[in-house]
Amino acid sequence: MRPSPAEIVRTLVAGRLPGLVHLACRPGLHHARHATDPEGRVLLLVPVVSDLAAALGAGAEERAVAVVLDVLDLPPAAGAPSLGRALVSGWARRLAGDEARGAALDFAAVEPTGDLLDVGTRFRLFRFEVAEARWHRAGELRRIDPAAYAEAEPDPLHPVEAGLLAHLGEDHAQRMTDYLRRQLGLAAGPAGHAPRVERIDRYGMLVTFGRPGARRRARLSFGRRLTDQADLTRLLEPVLSAG
Template identity: 75%
Template structure:
Protein backbone atom coordinates (compact mmCIF):
# COMPACT_ATOMS: atom_id res chain seq x y z
CA UNK A 1 0.00 0.00 0.00
CA UNK A 2 1.02 3.58 -0.57
CA UNK A 3 -0.60 7.03 -0.30
CA UNK A 4 -3.18 7.81 -2.97
CA UNK A 5 -2.80 10.98 -5.06
CA UNK A 6 -5.64 12.54 -3.07
CA UNK A 7 -3.89 11.74 0.21
CA UNK A 8 -0.64 13.24 -1.09
CA UNK A 9 -2.39 16.49 -2.04
CA UNK A 10 -4.12 16.64 1.36
CA UNK A 11 -0.73 16.07 3.02
CA UNK A 12 1.01 18.77 1.00
CA UNK A 13 -1.61 21.46 1.62
CA UNK A 14 -2.28 20.56 5.27
CA UNK A 15 -0.33 23.57 6.53
CA UNK A 16 3.10 22.25 7.47
CA UNK A 17 4.78 23.46 4.28
CA UNK A 18 5.17 27.04 2.95
CA UNK A 19 2.42 28.11 0.60
CA UNK A 20 1.82 30.68 -2.09
CA UNK A 21 -1.55 32.13 -3.04
CA UNK A 22 -2.43 33.25 -6.55
CA UNK A 23 -5.48 35.53 -6.76
CA UNK A 24 -7.34 35.79 -10.05
CA UNK A 25 -6.64 38.96 -12.03
CA UNK A 26 -4.37 40.37 -9.30
CA UNK A 27 -0.57 40.69 -9.03
CA UNK A 28 1.17 37.94 -7.14
CA UNK A 29 1.84 35.30 -5.97
CA UNK A 30 1.73 36.02 -2.24
CA UNK A 31 3.33 34.12 0.65
CA UNK A 32 0.65 33.01 3.08
CA UNK A 33 0.16 31.15 6.33
CA UNK A 34 -2.44 28.49 5.73
CA UNK A 35 -3.88 25.24 7.05
CA UNK A 36 -6.70 22.93 6.06
CA UNK A 37 -9.58 22.14 8.39
CA UNK A 38 -10.89 18.59 9.04
CA UNK A 39 -13.05 18.84 5.89
CA UNK A 40 -10.12 19.85 3.70
CA UNK A 41 -11.20 23.48 3.35
CA UNK A 42 -8.31 25.93 3.10
CA UNK A 43 -7.91 28.60 5.79
CA UNK A 44 -5.72 31.64 5.09
CA UNK A 45 -4.41 33.85 7.91
CA UNK A 46 -3.85 37.25 6.32
CA UNK A 47 -2.50 40.49 7.85
CA UNK A 48 -4.98 43.33 7.47
CA UNK A 49 -2.28 45.57 6.04
CA UNK A 50 -0.81 43.45 3.24
CA UNK A 51 -0.85 43.04 -0.51
CA UNK A 52 -2.67 39.73 -0.09
CA UNK A 53 -5.47 41.35 1.92
CA UNK A 54 -5.87 43.92 -0.85
CA UNK A 55 -5.87 41.19 -3.51
CA UNK A 56 -8.55 39.22 -1.66
CA UNK A 57 -10.81 42.25 -1.35
CA UNK A 58 -13.89 41.43 -3.45
CA UNK A 59 -15.02 43.64 -6.25
CA UNK A 60 -18.26 45.60 -5.99
CA UNK A 61 -21.24 43.31 -5.60
CA UNK A 62 -19.19 40.21 -4.77
CA UNK A 63 -18.09 38.51 -1.55
CA UNK A 64 -15.77 35.81 -2.90
CA UNK A 65 -12.54 35.87 -4.90
CA UNK A 66 -11.04 33.05 -6.97
CA UNK A 67 -7.79 31.89 -5.37
CA UNK A 68 -5.25 29.09 -5.83
CA UNK A 69 -3.02 27.71 -3.06
CA UNK A 70 0.31 26.46 -4.42
CA UNK A 71 2.46 24.19 -2.20
CA UNK A 72 5.79 22.56 -3.09
CA UNK A 73 7.08 19.63 -1.07
CA UNK A 74 10.37 20.02 0.79
CA UNK A 75 12.20 16.65 0.99
CA UNK A 76 13.00 15.77 4.63
CA UNK A 77 16.64 14.81 4.01
CA UNK A 78 19.40 15.02 1.41
CA UNK A 79 18.79 12.56 -1.40
CA UNK A 80 15.12 12.04 -0.52
CA UNK A 81 12.66 12.32 -3.42
CA UNK A 82 10.04 15.06 -3.31
CA UNK A 83 6.33 14.32 -3.17
CA UNK A 84 5.78 16.93 -5.83
CA UNK A 85 3.60 20.00 -5.94
CA UNK A 86 -0.07 20.59 -5.19
CA UNK A 87 -2.48 23.26 -6.36
CA UNK A 88 -5.93 23.59 -4.85
CA UNK A 89 -8.37 26.31 -5.85
CA UNK A 90 -11.71 27.72 -4.83
CA UNK A 91 -13.61 30.89 -3.97
CA UNK A 92 -12.13 32.61 -0.93
CA UNK A 93 -14.22 34.72 1.39
CA UNK A 94 -13.48 36.48 4.64
CA UNK A 95 -14.94 34.96 7.79
CA UNK A 96 -16.64 36.97 10.52
CA UNK A 97 -18.08 36.41 13.98
CA UNK A 98 -18.77 32.84 15.04
CA UNK A 99 -17.45 31.48 11.73
CA UNK A 100 -14.11 33.22 12.26
CA UNK A 101 -13.88 31.98 15.86
CA UNK A 102 -14.59 28.38 14.83
CA UNK A 103 -12.08 28.63 11.97
CA UNK A 104 -9.45 30.00 14.37
CA UNK A 105 -9.86 26.85 16.49
CA UNK A 106 -9.36 24.69 13.38
CA UNK A 107 -6.31 26.74 12.43
CA UNK A 108 -4.81 26.42 15.92
CA UNK A 109 -5.14 22.63 15.79
CA UNK A 110 -2.50 22.67 13.04
CA UNK A 111 -0.57 25.88 13.78
CA UNK A 112 -1.17 27.40 17.19
CA UNK A 113 0.20 30.83 16.31
CA UNK A 114 -0.52 33.65 18.73
CA UNK A 115 -1.61 35.84 15.80
CA UNK A 116 -4.94 34.01 15.89
CA UNK A 117 -5.74 36.06 18.99
CA UNK A 118 -5.71 39.15 16.76
CA UNK A 119 -8.18 37.89 14.16
CA UNK A 120 -10.61 40.73 13.63
CA UNK A 121 -8.04 43.43 14.43
CA UNK A 122 -4.59 42.85 12.93
CA UNK A 123 -5.45 39.69 11.00
CA UNK A 124 -8.27 38.26 8.93
CA UNK A 125 -9.22 34.67 8.24
CA UNK A 126 -10.32 33.63 4.77
CA UNK A 127 -11.63 30.20 3.79
CA UNK A 128 -12.36 28.38 0.58
CA UNK A 129 -13.74 24.96 -0.24
CA UNK A 130 -11.59 23.13 -2.75
CA UNK A 131 -13.37 22.91 -6.11
CA UNK A 132 -10.29 21.90 -8.13
CA UNK A 133 -7.13 20.06 -7.12
CA UNK A 134 -4.04 19.13 -9.09
CA UNK A 135 -0.88 17.19 -8.28
CA UNK A 136 2.36 17.59 -10.22
CA UNK A 137 5.25 15.16 -10.03
CA UNK A 138 8.08 14.33 -12.44
CA UNK A 139 6.71 16.73 -15.03
CA UNK A 140 3.24 15.17 -15.06
CA UNK A 141 0.12 16.92 -13.77
CA UNK A 142 -2.82 14.89 -12.48
CA UNK A 143 -6.27 16.22 -11.63
CA UNK A 144 -7.69 15.02 -8.33
CA UNK A 145 -11.41 14.59 -7.86
CA UNK A 146 -12.60 17.15 -5.27
CA UNK A 147 -14.69 14.48 -3.57
CA UNK A 148 -11.69 12.16 -3.23
CA UNK A 149 -9.66 15.09 -1.91
CA UNK A 150 -12.29 15.91 0.73
CA UNK A 151 -12.49 12.27 1.89
CA UNK A 152 -8.71 11.78 2.10
CA UNK A 153 -6.68 12.50 5.23
CA UNK A 154 -3.25 14.10 5.46
CA UNK A 155 -0.48 11.72 6.50
CA UNK A 156 -0.06 11.93 10.29
CA UNK A 157 3.71 11.28 10.07
CA UNK A 158 4.51 14.03 7.58
CA UNK A 159 4.95 16.79 10.20
CA UNK A 160 7.60 14.72 12.03
CA UNK A 161 9.08 12.82 9.08
CA UNK A 162 12.40 14.71 9.05
CA UNK A 163 12.88 14.22 12.79
CA UNK A 164 12.02 10.51 12.54
CA UNK A 165 14.50 9.94 9.69
CA UNK A 166 17.21 11.77 11.61
CA UNK A 167 16.56 9.69 14.71
CA UNK A 168 16.73 6.43 12.73
CA UNK A 169 19.99 7.50 11.07
CA UNK A 170 21.67 8.68 14.28
CA UNK A 171 20.46 6.16 16.87
CA UNK A 172 19.48 3.03 14.93
CA UNK A 173 21.64 3.01 11.78
CA UNK A 174 23.27 -0.40 12.33
CA UNK A 175 20.09 -2.22 13.36
CA UNK A 176 18.05 -0.59 10.60
CA UNK A 177 20.65 -1.41 7.94
CA UNK A 178 20.67 -5.05 9.01
CA UNK A 179 16.88 -5.22 8.96
CA UNK A 180 16.65 -3.61 5.51
CA UNK A 181 19.31 -5.93 4.12
CA UNK A 182 17.35 -8.93 5.34
CA UNK A 183 14.14 -7.61 3.79
CA UNK A 184 15.79 -6.75 0.46
CA UNK A 185 18.03 -9.82 0.25
CA UNK A 186 21.21 -7.72 0.28
CA UNK A 187 24.64 -8.29 1.78
CA UNK A 188 24.88 -6.17 4.93
CA UNK A 189 27.31 -3.34 4.23
CA UNK A 190 27.26 -2.03 7.78
CA UNK A 191 26.16 1.32 9.13
CA UNK A 192 26.69 4.14 6.65
CA UNK A 193 27.24 1.79 3.69
CA UNK A 194 24.01 -0.18 3.59
CA UNK A 195 20.49 0.76 2.51
CA UNK A 196 18.86 3.73 4.17
CA UNK A 197 15.34 5.01 4.65
CA UNK A 198 14.84 8.24 2.67
CA UNK A 199 11.09 8.72 3.23
CA UNK A 200 8.38 7.28 5.41
CA UNK A 201 4.62 7.61 5.63
CA UNK A 202 1.75 5.87 7.34
CA UNK A 203 1.91 3.02 4.82
CA UNK A 204 5.61 2.16 4.84
CA UNK A 205 9.25 3.02 4.19
CA UNK A 206 11.00 4.14 1.00
CA UNK A 207 14.52 2.71 0.95
CA UNK A 208 17.51 3.81 -1.17
CA UNK A 209 20.30 1.33 -1.91
CA UNK A 210 22.73 0.30 -4.61
CA UNK A 211 26.26 1.08 -5.71
CA UNK A 212 27.45 4.69 -5.99
CA UNK A 213 26.17 6.15 -9.23
CA UNK A 214 23.61 3.33 -9.62
CA UNK A 215 20.94 4.24 -7.06
CA UNK A 216 17.90 2.02 -6.58
CA UNK A 217 14.79 2.40 -4.46
CA UNK A 218 12.36 -0.06 -2.93
CA UNK A 219 9.24 0.35 -0.87
CA UNK A 220 8.63 -1.73 2.26
CA UNK A 221 5.01 -1.72 3.39
CA UNK A 222 3.86 -1.85 6.99
CA UNK A 223 1.44 -4.65 7.98
CA UNK A 224 -1.22 -1.96 8.39
CA UNK A 225 -1.30 1.85 8.13
CA UNK A 226 -0.14 3.56 11.30
CA UNK A 227 -2.24 6.22 12.99
CA UNK A 228 0.47 8.30 14.67
CA UNK A 229 4.07 8.50 15.87
CA UNK A 230 3.41 6.30 18.90
CA UNK A 231 1.99 3.48 16.76
CA UNK A 232 4.97 3.77 14.40
CA UNK A 233 7.35 3.39 17.35
CA UNK A 234 5.54 0.23 18.49
CA UNK A 235 5.73 -1.16 14.95
CA UNK A 236 9.44 -0.39 14.46
CA UNK A 237 10.57 -1.62 17.88
CA UNK A 238 10.68 -5.37 17.02
CA UNK A 239 12.37 -4.53 13.69
CA UNK A 240 15.15 -2.55 15.35
CA UNK A 241 15.36 -4.68 18.52
CA UNK A 242 14.59 -8.22 17.30
CA UNK A 243 15.68 -9.83 20.58
CA UNK A 244 13.64 -7.56 22.84
CA UNK A 245 10.52 -9.71 22.61
CA UNK A 246 12.46 -12.87 23.50
CA UNK A 247 13.93 -11.26 26.62
CA UNK A 248 10.58 -9.91 27.70
CA UNK A 249 8.92 -13.31 27.32
CA UNK A 250 11.64 -14.97 29.44
CA UNK A 251 11.24 -12.55 32.36
Protein backbone atom coordinates (compact mmCIF):
# COMPACT_ATOMS: atom_id res chain seq x y z
CA MET A 1 0.00 0.00 0.00
CA ARG A 2 1.20 3.50 -0.84
CA PRO A 3 -0.29 6.96 -1.45
CA SER A 4 -1.94 7.48 -4.82
CA PRO A 5 -0.69 10.31 -7.08
CA ALA A 6 -3.85 12.25 -6.25
CA GLU A 7 -3.18 11.89 -2.52
CA ILE A 8 0.42 13.05 -2.97
CA VAL A 9 -0.65 16.17 -4.87
CA ARG A 10 -3.34 16.90 -2.31
CA THR A 11 -0.77 16.49 0.48
CA LEU A 12 1.77 18.78 -1.16
CA VAL A 13 -0.69 21.63 -1.78
CA ALA A 14 -2.42 21.32 1.62
CA GLY A 15 -0.69 24.45 2.89
CA ARG A 16 2.25 23.34 5.02
CA LEU A 17 4.87 23.86 2.30
CA PRO A 18 5.96 27.11 0.58
CA GLY A 19 4.21 27.83 -2.71
CA LEU A 20 4.85 29.93 -5.79
CA VAL A 21 2.07 31.46 -7.87
CA HIS A 22 2.25 32.17 -11.59
CA LEU A 23 -0.45 34.23 -13.30
CA ALA A 24 -1.42 33.61 -16.90
CA CYS A 25 0.07 36.03 -19.42
CA ARG A 26 2.18 37.71 -16.75
CA PRO A 27 5.92 37.18 -16.21
CA GLY A 28 7.46 36.15 -12.93
CA LEU A 29 6.60 34.04 -9.89
CA HIS A 30 5.09 35.26 -6.62
CA HIS A 31 5.60 33.79 -3.17
CA ALA A 32 2.22 33.10 -1.60
CA ARG A 33 0.82 31.74 1.63
CA HIS A 34 -1.78 29.16 0.75
CA ALA A 35 -4.00 26.45 2.19
CA THR A 36 -6.71 24.13 0.95
CA ASP A 37 -10.25 23.83 2.25
CA PRO A 38 -11.98 20.46 2.91
CA GLU A 39 -13.05 20.31 -0.75
CA GLY A 40 -9.49 20.79 -2.00
CA ARG A 41 -10.01 24.34 -3.23
CA VAL A 42 -6.90 26.49 -2.93
CA LEU A 43 -6.93 29.59 -0.72
CA LEU A 44 -4.39 32.37 -1.19
CA LEU A 45 -3.71 34.85 1.63
CA VAL A 46 -2.37 37.95 -0.11
CA PRO A 47 -1.14 41.22 1.45
CA VAL A 48 -2.97 44.22 0.00
CA VAL A 49 0.35 45.93 -0.63
CA SER A 50 2.20 43.33 -2.70
CA ASP A 51 3.12 42.50 -6.27
CA LEU A 52 0.78 39.50 -6.17
CA ALA A 53 -2.18 41.64 -5.09
CA ALA A 54 -1.45 44.06 -7.91
CA ALA A 55 -1.21 41.20 -10.41
CA LEU A 56 -4.46 39.63 -9.21
CA GLY A 57 -6.18 43.01 -9.38
CA ALA A 58 -8.15 44.98 -6.86
CA GLY A 59 -11.39 45.08 -8.75
CA ALA A 60 -14.76 43.51 -8.09
CA GLU A 61 -15.00 40.14 -6.40
CA GLU A 62 -16.44 38.43 -9.48
CA ARG A 63 -13.30 38.96 -11.54
CA ALA A 64 -11.31 35.71 -11.89
CA VAL A 65 -7.67 35.33 -12.89
CA ALA A 66 -6.02 32.17 -14.22
CA VAL A 67 -3.28 31.07 -11.80
CA VAL A 68 -0.93 28.13 -11.23
CA LEU A 69 0.25 27.15 -7.75
CA ASP A 70 3.63 25.38 -7.71
CA VAL A 71 4.64 23.49 -4.54
CA LEU A 72 7.87 21.52 -4.06
CA ASP A 73 8.19 18.90 -1.34
CA LEU A 74 10.86 19.46 1.30
CA PRO A 75 12.26 16.10 2.52
CA PRO A 76 12.36 15.77 6.32
CA ALA A 77 16.09 14.97 6.41
CA ALA A 78 19.18 15.23 4.23
CA GLY A 79 19.35 12.39 1.73
CA ALA A 80 15.68 11.44 2.01
CA PRO A 81 13.82 11.29 -1.33
CA SER A 82 11.41 14.05 -2.26
CA LEU A 83 7.74 13.46 -3.04
CA GLY A 84 8.24 15.73 -6.03
CA ARG A 85 6.43 18.84 -7.18
CA ALA A 86 2.70 19.55 -7.44
CA LEU A 87 1.24 22.06 -9.86
CA VAL A 88 -2.44 22.93 -9.63
CA SER A 89 -4.26 25.57 -11.63
CA GLY A 90 -7.62 27.27 -11.76
CA TRP A 91 -9.38 30.64 -11.81
CA ALA A 92 -8.71 32.61 -8.64
CA ARG A 93 -11.43 34.95 -7.39
CA ARG A 94 -11.29 37.43 -4.54
CA LEU A 95 -13.58 36.61 -1.63
CA ALA A 96 -15.56 39.06 0.48
CA GLY A 97 -18.21 39.04 3.18
CA ASP A 98 -19.42 35.68 4.45
CA GLU A 99 -17.34 33.83 1.83
CA ALA A 100 -14.16 35.46 3.09
CA ARG A 101 -15.03 34.72 6.72
CA GLY A 102 -15.74 31.06 5.96
CA ALA A 103 -12.55 30.76 3.92
CA ALA A 104 -10.56 32.34 6.76
CA LEU A 105 -11.79 29.59 9.09
CA ASP A 106 -10.77 26.94 6.55
CA PHE A 107 -7.34 28.57 6.23
CA ALA A 108 -6.94 28.74 10.02
CA ALA A 109 -7.63 25.00 10.30
CA VAL A 110 -4.43 24.45 8.30
CA GLU A 111 -2.33 27.47 9.31
CA PRO A 112 -3.74 29.53 12.21
CA THR A 113 -1.98 32.81 11.49
CA GLY A 114 -3.08 36.04 13.13
CA ASP A 115 -3.03 37.77 9.73
CA LEU A 116 -6.39 36.17 9.02
CA LEU A 117 -7.89 38.67 11.47
CA ASP A 118 -6.94 41.42 9.03
CA VAL A 119 -8.65 39.94 5.97
CA GLY A 120 -10.52 42.82 4.38
CA THR A 121 -8.04 45.44 5.57
CA ARG A 122 -4.36 44.45 5.29
CA PHE A 123 -4.96 41.13 3.55
CA ARG A 124 -7.24 39.62 0.91
CA LEU A 125 -8.30 36.02 0.43
CA PHE A 126 -8.54 34.49 -3.03
CA ARG A 127 -9.86 31.03 -3.83
CA PHE A 128 -9.84 28.74 -6.82
CA GLU A 129 -11.18 25.30 -7.58
CA VAL A 130 -8.53 23.03 -9.06
CA ALA A 131 -9.28 22.63 -12.76
CA GLU A 132 -5.97 20.97 -13.62
CA ALA A 133 -3.48 19.08 -11.44
CA ARG A 134 -0.07 17.70 -12.31
CA TRP A 135 2.60 15.78 -10.39
CA HIS A 136 6.23 16.00 -11.38
CA ARG A 137 8.73 13.52 -9.96
CA ALA A 138 11.95 11.90 -11.18
CA GLY A 139 11.65 13.52 -14.58
CA GLU A 140 8.10 12.26 -15.13
CA LEU A 141 5.07 14.55 -15.35
CA ARG A 142 1.69 12.98 -14.62
CA ARG A 143 -1.72 14.56 -15.01
CA ILE A 144 -4.09 13.98 -12.12
CA ASP A 145 -7.83 13.83 -12.63
CA PRO A 146 -9.33 16.88 -10.84
CA ALA A 147 -12.15 14.74 -9.44
CA ALA A 148 -9.63 12.27 -7.97
CA TYR A 149 -7.71 15.19 -6.49
CA ALA A 150 -10.87 16.62 -4.89
CA GLU A 151 -11.79 13.24 -3.39
CA ALA A 152 -8.30 12.58 -1.98
CA GLU A 153 -7.23 13.59 1.51
CA PRO A 154 -3.92 15.16 2.60
CA ASP A 155 -1.70 12.77 4.53
CA PRO A 156 -2.09 13.65 8.24
CA LEU A 157 1.48 12.51 8.98
CA HIS A 158 3.18 14.78 6.45
CA PRO A 159 3.10 17.96 8.61
CA VAL A 160 4.71 16.10 11.56
CA GLU A 161 6.92 13.72 9.58
CA ALA A 162 10.25 15.32 10.55
CA GLY A 163 9.35 15.21 14.24
CA LEU A 164 8.20 11.60 14.02
CA LEU A 165 11.42 10.49 12.35
CA ALA A 166 13.52 12.33 14.93
CA HIS A 167 11.52 10.73 17.74
CA LEU A 168 11.89 7.22 16.33
CA GLY A 169 15.56 7.69 15.49
CA GLU A 170 16.60 9.28 18.77
CA ASP A 171 14.29 8.08 21.52
CA HIS A 172 13.68 4.56 20.19
CA ALA A 173 16.72 3.98 17.98
CA GLN A 174 17.68 0.48 19.12
CA ARG A 175 14.12 -0.88 19.23
CA MET A 176 13.37 0.50 15.78
CA THR A 177 16.62 -0.92 14.42
CA ASP A 178 15.81 -4.36 15.80
CA TYR A 179 12.26 -4.16 14.45
CA LEU A 180 13.39 -3.10 10.98
CA ARG A 181 16.01 -5.86 10.85
CA ARG A 182 13.36 -8.44 11.69
CA GLN A 183 10.97 -7.09 9.07
CA LEU A 184 13.65 -6.99 6.37
CA GLY A 185 15.30 -10.28 7.35
CA LEU A 186 18.65 -8.61 8.01
CA ALA A 187 21.38 -9.94 10.26
CA ALA A 188 22.96 -7.71 12.86
CA GLY A 189 25.86 -5.65 11.53
CA PRO A 190 27.96 -2.54 12.11
CA ALA A 191 26.16 0.57 13.28
CA GLY A 192 26.77 2.29 9.96
CA HIS A 193 24.87 -0.50 8.18
CA ALA A 194 21.80 -0.32 10.43
CA PRO A 195 18.43 0.24 8.74
CA ARG A 196 16.67 3.50 9.41
CA VAL A 197 13.36 5.08 8.44
CA GLU A 198 13.79 7.80 5.81
CA ARG A 199 10.16 8.72 5.19
CA ILE A 200 6.83 7.85 6.74
CA ASP A 201 3.26 8.27 5.52
CA ARG A 202 -0.17 6.97 6.44
CA TYR A 203 0.41 3.74 4.48
CA GLY A 204 3.93 2.75 5.51
CA MET A 205 7.61 3.57 5.94
CA LEU A 206 10.46 3.93 3.48
CA VAL A 207 13.57 2.30 4.97
CA THR A 208 17.19 2.61 3.89
CA PHE A 209 19.77 -0.07 4.78
CA GLY A 210 23.15 -1.46 3.77
CA ARG A 211 26.73 -0.29 3.89
CA PRO A 212 27.65 3.36 3.24
CA GLY A 213 27.91 4.13 -0.46
CA ALA A 214 25.74 1.17 -1.41
CA ARG A 215 22.59 1.63 0.62
CA ARG A 216 19.29 0.23 -0.61
CA ARG A 217 15.67 1.17 0.03
CA ALA A 218 12.62 -0.92 0.88
CA ARG A 219 9.05 -0.01 1.72
CA LEU A 220 7.29 -1.51 4.73
CA SER A 221 3.51 -1.33 4.63
CA PHE A 222 1.35 -0.82 7.69
CA GLY A 223 -1.28 -3.08 6.14
CA ARG A 224 -3.98 -0.46 6.50
CA ARG A 225 -4.57 3.23 6.02
CA LEU A 226 -3.86 5.23 9.17
CA THR A 227 -6.23 7.99 10.20
CA ASP A 228 -3.92 10.25 12.23
CA GLN A 229 -0.78 10.44 14.34
CA ALA A 230 -2.51 8.78 17.30
CA ASP A 231 -3.31 5.82 15.06
CA LEU A 232 0.41 5.50 14.26
CA THR A 233 1.25 5.59 17.97
CA ARG A 234 -1.18 2.76 18.63
CA LEU A 235 0.25 0.75 15.73
CA LEU A 236 3.88 1.10 16.87
CA GLU A 237 3.23 0.86 20.60
CA PRO A 238 3.99 -2.91 20.76
CA VAL A 239 7.32 -2.26 19.01
CA LEU A 240 8.40 0.74 21.02
CA SER A 241 7.35 -0.65 24.42
CA ALA A 242 8.69 -4.20 23.89
CA GLY A 243 11.19 -5.42 26.45
